[in-house]
Amino acid sequence: xxxxxxxxxxxxxxxxxxxxxxxxxxxxxxxxxxxxxxxxxxxxxxxxxxxxxxxxxxxxxxxxxxxxxxxxxxxxxxxxxxxxxxxxxxxxxxxxxxxxxxxxxxxxxxxxxxxxxxxxxxx
Numbered sequence: 001x002x003x004x005x006x007x008x009x010x011x012x013x014x015x016x017x018x019x020x021x022x023x024x025x026x027x028x029x030x031x032x033x034x035x036x037x038x039x040x041x042x043x044x045x046x047x048x049x050x051x052x053x054x055x056x057x058x059x060x061x062x063x064x065x066x067x068x069x070x071x072x073x074x075x076x077x078x079x080x081x082x083x084x085x086x087x088x089x090x091x092x093x094x095x096x097x098x099x100x101x102x103x104x105x106x107x108x109x110x111x112x113x114x115x116x117x118x119x120x121x122x123x
Contacts, residue, residue, distance in 0.1 A: 002026045002112040004095045009117030012085055016121070020080040022095030022114060029053075033098040034071060034078040037107060038091035038119075048093070049080060050103045058103045063089075085121045092116040 008020040020036065035050035035058075049069035050058040059067060068081040078095060094117075096110035104110070 002029075002032070002097050004097060004112055004114035006093065006095050006114045006117040009093060009119045011120045011122065014086055014121055014123050016085050017081070017083045018085065018119060020082065020093055020095075020117060020119075022078040022080075024076045024078075024097070028073070029071065029076050029078065029097065030073045031099070033100065033103055034069075035096045035098065035103075035110060036069060036078075036080045037094045037096060038089075039094065039116075040091040043091075045094070045107050047105050047107070050105075051078070052101070052103045054101075056103050058105070082119070085119075087121045087123045089119060090121050091119060093119050 003025045005023050031053050033052045036048045037045050039045040051069045066084045071078045095114040097112040098110045
């Protein structure tokens with residue numbers, strides 16, 4: 001079992017930055033693909049960014065050039081650096097782990113989930 005705990009969310013003005021962290025316990029994340037999803041009311045959960053254990057990356061078009069996902073295997077932690085935030089980035093951000101090789105887009109491929117952290121961007 002893998003337990004994931006997100007932190008770093010909050011309220012920020014448009015144009016600002018936040019750094020989300022996802023700390024894992026139970027097992028090492030070295031061999032997991034890690035993803036950051038977000039969900040807002042009335043919308044489907046969407047993959048924002050993902051990083052494979054071999055280094056493969058995925059970014060949603062809406063965040064390319066603004067968000068950066070990274071991992072620190074020694075700290076068993078994954079990060080999401082979010083710059084130039086927009087009001088439409090407002091959502092609950094969830095960290096997820098996938099045991100399979102390669103970056104998967106669908107939320108149904110991910111095996112473990114955190115509880116989420118709220119990000120609110122004011123205009």
